Amino acid sequence: MAICSPVKNRTSPAPYNRPADPHSLATWEFSFKGLxxxxxxxxxxxxxxxxxxxxxxxxxxxxxxxxxxxxxGPKREWGHFNSLNTTFTRSAKYYFYDNYFDLPGALLCGRVVDMLHKRGNEVNSDFWKDMVAAIDHNYKTSAFKEDAGTYFPSMKRDPGRYLQPCSDSVKTWLRSMKSAGKVLLLITSSHSDYCRLICEHILG
Structure with a gap:
């Protein structure tokens, strides 16, 4: 997931649109699962x-x-942990970044909160509505086919900017397993057209 601006009919101030600096320590501090x-x-x-x-x-x-x-509190207990730990369902009170695809959204959330403070606005769950709208606009199932949003059109124009091809040794290993009768299975939550583009670029 790239950090993309919210949809055009919503406010898109600078903190939403500023690219993440891969050399910044702050960027990497928000780049791990479990936040x-x-x-x-x-x-x-x-x-x-x-x-x-x-x-x-x-x-x-x-x-x-x-x-x-x-x-x-003195025991540093997060109040919604039991809900998260037992159900793993989405909640209106929190969002759990549990996969790499949407992980950059954590940094974007942080920037939005910073922006609200700078403007003197109250920080509450309303900002999440803009986040969800932006995610839906950029990553809905039909976005790849429609060239909608900012991420998929950019990916289709220049996949090498985002993807690193597999090494020849990995490709040889995969072919050897297939030749040996092993079943190779790719499991992904991505749509098939997006998955096809990625596989063609990294595997050939």
Whole structure:
């Protein structure tokens, strides 16, 4: 997932549109699975396996140990952990970044919260409506075919900007397994036309 601006009929200030700098430490600090966005206050939290808040930011700004205790109590317990840990369903109170495709959205969420503070606006779950609208506009099932949004048209024009071809050794390994009668199976949540483009570029 690329960090793309919200849909055109919504406000698209600079923090939405600024490209992520791959050399920035801040970019990589938001580039791992398991981050949770607390939609009520704009905090992004990293949890231990028991729901303890290991670290947190408000927007893109780190929260100190004292701030974390102020928000989550002396035991640093995240209040929605039981819901997340037992159901894994979507919630209006938080969003769990559990896969690599939509992971850049965590950085975008942080930037939006920063922007709201800079403007003096209250941070609440309303900002998530714009996030969902932007995601739907850019990544809906028909977007690839329709050349809609910003990500898929850019990917189709220049796939080499986003994709790295597999090495010859990987291709040889895959062919050898197929020749040996092994069943090769690709499981993906992506639509077939997008998957075909990726496979043609990285595998040939």
């Amino acid at each position: 949770v966005v607390d939609l009520g206050d704009g905090n992004l939290v990293k949890l231990a396996e028991d729901g303890t808040v290991l670290r947190a930011t408000h927007g893109t700004n780190d929260l100190s140990t004292e701030d974390i205790i102020k928000h989550y």
